[in-house]
Amino acid sequence: MEIVRLLNTAACIASRAAGDVEPNPMVGCVLVRDGVTLGLGHHRRYGDLHAEREALANCRRRGNDPRGSTAFVTLEPCCHHGKQPPCTEALIGAGVERVVYARPDPHAASGGGAEVLQQAGIPCELCADNPLATHISDPFVKRVTTGLPWVIAKWAQTAGGSLTTPEGESPWITNALSLTRVHRLRARVDAIVTGIGTVLADDPLLTARGVRRVRRVARRVVVEGRVKLPTECKLAQSAMDGGVVVVRPADVAGHAPEKSPERQRRVDAGACAHRADDPALTLGALPGVEQLCVPGSGGRVDLVAMLRQLVERYDTTTVMLECGPMLLEAFFEAGLVDEVFVYVAPDVDKQPHRDGLRGEPAGWVGSLPLVRTKPLGDDVEYWFRRLYNRPHNRPQV
Ligand SMILES: NC(=O)c1ccc[n+]([C@@H]2O[C@H](COP(=O)([O-])OP(=O)(O)OC[C@H]3O[C@@H](n4cnc5c(N)ncnc54)[C@H](OP(=O)(O)O)[C@@H]3O)[C@@H](O)[C@H]2O)c1
Structure with missing residues (x-):
């Protein structure tokens, strides 16, 4: 003992x-x-x-x-x-x-x-x-043995299981205490991954704000099926603050990996696009924005390949997902999520949170062990974490 x-x-x-x-x-x-x-x-x-x-x-x-x-x-x-x-x-x-x-x-x-x-x-x-x-x-x-980063999924939902608010309402589901916890998480990860669906719906900034000490400035990563990220969105406009990487599947028309490594390097750096009218050209001209083609098919990025690239190119050890249900589900389905923080707010009718995580997102968590629940005013934080690669226990004491 x-x-x-x-x-x-x-x-x-x-x-x-x-x-x-x-x-x-x-x-x-x-x-x-x-x-x-x-x-x-x-x-x-x-x-x-x-x-x-x-x-x-x-x-x-x-x-x-x-x-x-x-x-x-x-x-x-x-x-x-x-x-x-x-x-x-x-x-x-x-x-x-x-x-x-x-x-x-x-x-x-x-x-x-x-x-x-x-x-x-x-x-x-x-x-x-x-x-x-x-x-x-x-x-x-995990990084040493698999070449993949540690993946933390975070989302906010109502007690009934909704991740979105009605159109025209504030995109924030949870209270200020929960938001502060999220900003603290942002201040210690290497990358924050979102999907184009979230960018188009909420135009988030995804930086760590209002925390005592930003331990590392996360690179913000947007996953999209084809060139869509608006140059005027907050992410693109603030890209100099830690960098923004736009990831697309290599099967996107005109975005197959280049044969010449030099040209690939220039495409990746946003220095050249594939066609003169390519929207990637405008995006690539923005300071701090990088574009990355990774393997994929049917307009879907291969998430393992993307995570590997984040490790190899940007020395990423920890990734936080702050995306919508589509991308979140894809990460869970691929078994890539190691840790989960869910912030659950009372339902719209303000019924207090009673009986644990409910609704469809609860199913995503699967068998990840629950570490702790923590009340945050009206909200509740659920923390789940995988026990990674439990080593053989041979105590000799
Ligand atoms: N409650 C929360 O915590 C929270 C957090 C974030 C967002 N949201 C809400 O979620 C909504 C948006 O959700 P969403 O599901 O549409 O957006 P999303 O998950 O953020 O983005 C989905 C998009 O990612 C692209 N994608 C590329 N490869 C993919 C892959 N392998 N798997 C899945 N997607 C891939 C696709 O882009 P293409 O369309 O280009 O193919 C797809 O449409 C918004 O209403 C937002 O407010 C809630």
Whole structure:
């Protein structure tokens, strides 16, 4: 139980860095000797000290000697020289006596630290008993093992299951508290994906506003079946703020991938269109707008191919979907959604929210485990999350 509690503490402090460390994983570490916590730390920002070095520094700042301690860490300590030297070196050098970690590091370069520590005479134990500690590095593990980003779907709906408001009414279904939560999410993801249906109906901006600290400025991505995005829409007009990518299937007339890589590069950069009257030319001339052709058919983008491109071209680890029912359903059908935030407002007749998520969208969530519900005034936030690639649990304690 003590191990589970300590790994939980490590995971809780690690989670403070969501949006600051990607593409690295969120990692936390607690140093304990004879039941006393000597130091704790987490990886705070991409390029900065790793959790183990943070915890050792914290330990020394408190006037403690880490020798003979046990390090409880959410991810296997790294053993390679990247932006920081190997954590294994720091743990060995500090005289740490034992390491307990919640998940193996699958990265070809940084993984294998447990073996290095064992060879140095430091027993290393994998303990996957704490779900928070085990899964806090899910986005990192998913990207490393599949080449795909972590996909968060977010939508607002009425208790009856409607995602839209009657024409002429405000497009906002939920209250200000729910909107604030959404802006916080926007402020920590790499990309926000919407569909052309949403752009044409609501003309959203999709930036993070009113949050204390924008941890990263998300690239905004619009998925369309053919060239439709109006140049005067808010997304196109604000494209310099983080960039806007317009994604289309390569089967769209005149938009098959170019044979010459140079011409493809220029098309992608919006520098040239396929025909003089091509609307893509006007769109491509807007600063900050990029156009991307990905595989697809029947006017539908291949969503896996699109996600791969977002990783490869833009170093994307986390994606948030803020689209309408059509694209949302396509993502769910393809099994691509890892995490869901649903904001449920009372029905139009203001009947309070009573008995859980209802209506058609509830079916999309399928078997994703419900993590938590949180009242937000009249609204309720539902949070679902996939337990990604649960590793074999072999506690040796
Ligand atoms: N409550 C909420 O949280 C929320 C959020 C966003 C939007 N909305 C509402 O949703 C409505 C719009 O919904 P929508 O379903 O029409 O729009 P959408 O899902 O945002 O966009 C759908 C469009 O995406 C394009 N597309 C390209 N590849 C696709 C693929 N593989 N699968 C599916 N679509 C693909 C198609 O464009 P082409 O037509 O060019 O083929 C399709 O029409 C609006 O009323 C808006 O207010 C609600």
